[in-house]
Each structure stands twice: as structure tokens, then as C-alpha cells.
Amino acid sequence: MPAQNRIAIIDGCRTPFLRSGTDFIDMMAWEVGRHAVKGLIAKTGVSGKDINHVIMGCVSTDIATTNVAREIMLGAGLPDSIPAHTCTVACISANMAITNGANLIACGQAEAVIAGGVESFSDPDIKISKKYRRFILDLTMFKRPRGIIGKLKLLKGMKLSDFIVPERPSINEYAVQHTMGDNADRIAKRLGISREEQDQYAEMSHQRALAAWKAGILKREVVPVVPPGKSRAVDRDNGPRENAVLDKLSKLKPAFDRRYGTVTAGNASFLTDGASAVLLMSEKKAKKLGLKPLAYLKAYAYTAQMIETELLLGPSFAIPRALEKARLKFSDIGVWEIHEAFGAQMVANIKCLGSEKFARERLGLSRKVGDLDVNKLNIYGGSLSLGHPFGATGGRLVTTCAYRLKESGEKYGVVAGCAGGAIGNAIILERA
Numbered sequence: 001m002p003a004q005n006r007i008a009i010i011d012g013c014r015t016p017f018l019r020s021g022t023d024f025i026d027m028m029a030w031e032v033g034r035h036a037v038k039g040l041i042a043k044t045g046v047s048g049k050d051i052n053h054v055i056m057g058c059v060s061t062d063i064a065t066t067n068v069a070r071e072i073m074l075g076a077g078l079p080d081s082i083p084a085h086t087c088t089v090a091c092i093s094a095n096m097a098i099t100n101g102a103n104l105i106a107c108g109q110a111e112a113v114i115a116g117g118v119e120s121f122s123d124p125d126i127k128i129s130k131k132y133r134r135f136i137l138d139l140t141m142f143k144r145p146r147g148i149i150g151k152l153k154l155l156k157g158m159k160l161s162d163f164i165v166p167e168r169p170s171i172n173e174y175a176v177q178h179t180m181g182d183n184a185d186r187i188a189k190r191l192g193i194s195r196e197e198q199d200q201y202a203e204m205s206h207q208r209a210l211a212a213w214k215a216g217i218l219k220r221e222v223v224p225v226v227p228p229g230k231s232r233a234v235d236r237d238n239g240p241r242e243n244a245v246l247d248k249l250s251k252l253k254p255a256f257d258r259r260y261g262t263v264t265a266g267n268a269s270f271l272t273d274g275a276s277a278v279l280l281m282s283e284k285k286a287k288k289l290g291l292k293p294l295a296y297l298k299a300y301a302y303t304a305q306m307i308e309t310e311l312l313l314g315p316s317f318a319i320p321r322a323l324e325k326a327r328l329k330f331s332d333i334g335v336w337e338i339h340e341a342f343g344a345q346m347v348a349n350i351k352c353l354g355s356e357k358f359a360r361e362r363l364g365l366s367r368k369v370g371d372l373d374v375n376k377l378n379i380y381g382g383s384l385s386l387g388h389p390f391g392a393t394g395g396r397l398v399t400t401c402a403y404r405l406k407e408s409g410e411k412y413g414v415v416a417g418c419a420g421g422a423i424g425n426a427i428i429l430e431r432a
Contacts, residue, residue, distance in 0.1 A: 007105055007282065007283075008291075009293055009296065009398065010279040010280070010286060011279055011294060012399030012402065013221055013277060014116075014222060014399065015035050015274050015275045016224075016225065016236055016274065017237045017386050017387030017388075017392075018274060020121040020270075023227050023230070024122055024273040026228050027122075027227060027228065029058060029060075032120055032273060033116075033275040036116060036277040037116075037275075038076045040114060040277040040279055041078075046289065051078060051114055052104070053104055053110045053114075055098075056069035056072055056277075057086070058117060058118055059090060060121060060125070067086050090421060091339060091417055091420065092339070093390060093391040094276060095300075096302075098395070099300050101115035102300075111281065111282045111284075112281045114278070114280075116275065116278050117275065117276055117390075117391035118274070118276075118389065118391050118392055120389075122273050127166060128167070129165060129166065129167060131157075132158075132163055138154050179256065180342070181256035183311045184263045184268065185254075185261040185262065187309075187311075193348060193351075195262035196250070198267040198342070200343075202384050205383075206244035206384070206385040207244070207245075209237070209380065210240045210381075210385075212379075218236070221399050237386050239387040240381060244266065252266045267342060267343035268341070268343070268384070269384050270388070276394070276396050278395050278398055280297070294403060295401070295431055296429065296430045298429065299428045300427040301321035301324075301425070302423065303318045303321060303424040304424070307421065311418070312342065312344075314416070314419060314425065316353050316362075317424045318416055319369060320369045321426070323369075326428045329370075333428075334410025335376060335413030335414070336372065336376050336413070336414055337382075337397040337404070337413065338416045338417065339418065340382035342384075346382075353372055356368045393417070397417070402429055411431050412429065413431075
């Protein structure tokens with residue numbers, strides 16, 4: 001892309017990230033998402049008429065609002081002439097929304113794009129049993145028998161439990177039929193990551209998030225939301241815990257491998273409701289509107305690995321590829337924002353990035369990618385403490401990274417994450 005028309009990150013914001021089943025429990029995903037978009041418009045002062053496209057990531061989509069991006073932008077009061085679409089790549093859905101938005105601008109299809117994501121696990125779609133579904137479809141759409149006798153024939157072979165026992169919602173890797181938590185336990189065993197290492201990382205994440213909120217740092221990113229039926233706005237995350245300290249975390253029982261596992265509810269990210277939005281713009285358009293960007297999107301990469309053994313190692317594969325695209329060295333990066341799925345996953349990626357063996361055998365490199373300094377990593381907390389609304393996390397990461405570049409004076413920052421299906425992403429930002 002010509003230097004005079006780079007992809008600018010103008011600003012970003014998000015709703016509070018809330019544990020599912022708490023204050024956003026009565027809100028549909030589109031309702032949560034519209035607050036992020038409205039907040040972004042208010043924060044930047046940009047007119048809706050200047051927006052050309054809206055892209056939102058979402059994983060647990062509601063069949064009533066399948067293109068939730070469209071419902072969000074309409075609910076936020078944007079002009080109905082703006083196209084919108086929804087994308088899903090598990091935990092990096094917002095990352096994909098942001099890079100897709102950047103591509104639209106780079107290709108000349110848009111000058112300004114709102115991209116981010118939303119998730120609500122407070123009200124997921126719960127399926128009735130497969131037999132009951134088939135019965136209803138035959139009754140109303142496929143066979144549509146006439147008369148009571150014909151209708152009663154459809155009941156043949158059905159049991160009472162088919163009508164009253166729903167299919168339990170689960171977040172599994174469909175191809176291998178196990179959860180990310182199972183995989184986190186396996187990778188901890190394979191790489192020799194101890195329970196203490198995982199708990200220490202979780203403690204660090206929570207204490208950093210608490211300190212950031214106490215200092216008012218994260219307030220700049222969060223738009224308050226008044227949930228339906230409430231008289232007071234929710235204006236901060238409710239995930240960070242004062243008692244998330246090593247002594248308490250070490251007493252929690254394993255959550256997945258109950259006998260030999262080391263992954264617990266305390267060192268794993270939790271189900272979260274929330275939304276994020278980022279304003280992307282061509283540098284030319286930003287100058288025309290008199291807007292000063294926080295950062296520019298310099299390069300990005302997506303990767304895919306083996307699901308069974310490398311499901312959570314996306315950052316270790318995507319970061320070196322993005323650095324290569326940007327023609328940068330690992331040491332050039334001063335700000336790191338990496339999605340924290342599990343304590344085990346974070347320790348694993350730090351180890352792999354610093355491993356000569358991993359670099360040779362899995363990346364085809366002659367030397368290790370680099371030693372990641374935790375003092376430059378997620379210094380205001382991460383998904384383990386702030387929460388992880390699957391479709392929205394990438395928007396938080398990009399926004400935080402851009403602000404950190406501005407305040408630190410560092411030139412380059414990396415946003416990275418792992419996702420279901422063993423897909424990885426890394427985005428490199430350059431300070432404006």
C-alpha cells in the first residue's frame with residue numbers, strides 16, 4: 001500500500017466485559033454491540049455518513065439475528081445505506097473483522113470502516129433433542145400430515161425424554177470432539193508446564209487488570225451501558241478478582257482432566273458478554289476529516305496448525321509470519337497484546353517463541369523467534385482477567401495496543417491470538 005494512504009486506526013472502544021449471567025443477561029448480542037458502535041461514533045465525532053461498511057465478529061450467533069453486524073449498526077442509528085456483514089473465526093473473529101475492513105480500504109472499496117465484534121453467552125441458542133426437531137419439521141414443513149391420526153403417526157418411536165431433555169450447549173473442536181480446555185491440559189503435560197506456572201500467570205493477569213482499573217487507564221476504552229431494567233450504568237469489567245492470588249488459585253480443582261489436569265477455572269478464561277468497535281480509515285480520509293490516528297496497521301498474518309497438538313499455539317506460528325511480512329525483527333516490537341485463553345496457553349507460546357527446536361522443526365527457521373519480555377506483555381491485564389467475549393476480544397486487543405503505543409512512544413506493537421480450529425493471527429501496528 002502506498003505510504004501516503006496507510007490504514008489508520010483512528011480509535012476504538014468497548015462495552016464493559018461482563019461475566020455471562022450477570023448484568024447483560026437480559027440483552028441480546030445486537031443490543032450489547034450497538035453500545036460499542038454508538039460509543040465509538042460519539043468518541044471520534046465522525047458522522048455516520050462517512051462510514052462505508054460495518055463488520056462484526058460473532059461466534060455464538062442467534063438465529064434471529066444471523067447478520068448481527070447489520071442489526072448492530074441499525075440499532076446504533078447509522079444510515080441504513082451502509083452495508084454490514086458478520087464473520088466468525090472463533091476467538092479471533094474481531095481480528096478477522098478488522099483485517100477484512102483494512103482490505104476493503106486497501107482495495108479502494110471503502111474509506112472508513114467500523115470493525116469489531118460482539119458475544120453473549122448469557123442467552124445462547126439451546127437445541128431441543130434431534131428427534132423433537134425432526135418431529136416439528138415433519139409436522140410443520142416436510143410431511144405436514146392432515147388429521148389427528150397422521151399427526152400421531154409422527155410420534156412413533158419417540159420417548160418422553162426426547163421432548164424434555166435438551167442438547168447441552170458445548171464449545172468443542174468439532175473435528176476432534178474435545179474442548180480447548182482438554183487441549184490446554186494436554187499441551188501443559190507435553191511441554192512440562194506446571195500448575196504453579198499457570199496460576200502465577202493468572203495471578204499476574206488479574207492483578208494487572210485491577211491496577212489498571214484503579215489507575216483509571218482502562219476507562220478510556222470503555223463506554224458505560226445501562227442494561228434494561230437497571231437505573232445505573234455498568235462502567236467497568238467485573239472479571240478481575242482481588243482474591244485471584246496464588247494461594248487461592250492453587251486450591252481450585254482441575255476443570256477438565258479431573259484426575260491429572262492442571263487447568264482450572266482460575267487459570268482459564270471465562271464465558272463473557274461484551275462488544276468492541278474500532279474505526280479504520282484510509283490515511284487520506286483521516287486527514288480530510290482532521291482526525292489524528294492512534295496507529296497504522298502495518299502487516300498481518302493468519303496461520304493454521306494441527307488441531308490435536310497445536311490448537312493453542314496460533315501466536316507462535318502467526319507472529320513470525322507477520323514480522324516477515326512487515327520486514328521487522330522480534331526485537332523491534334515494544335508492545336505485546338496477546339489473547340489469554342489459558343495460563344497454560346500463554347506459557348506455552350512464550351516457550352515456543354523462545355525455542356530453537358520449535359523454530360527449526362515447526363517454523364523452518366534457523367533460530368528462535370525471540371524471548372518475549374512479560375513486562376511488555378498485556379500490562380493492563382488480558383482475557384484471563386478482563387474477560388473473553390469470543391467475537392469481541394480482538395477489538396479490545398487492537399484498541400489497547402494502539403493506546404499503549406501512543407503512551408509509551410514505542411514504534412511497533414503486536415496483537416496476536418489463537419482460535420478454534422487451530423487458527424492463529426498476528427497484527428502489527430505502527431505508532432502514528
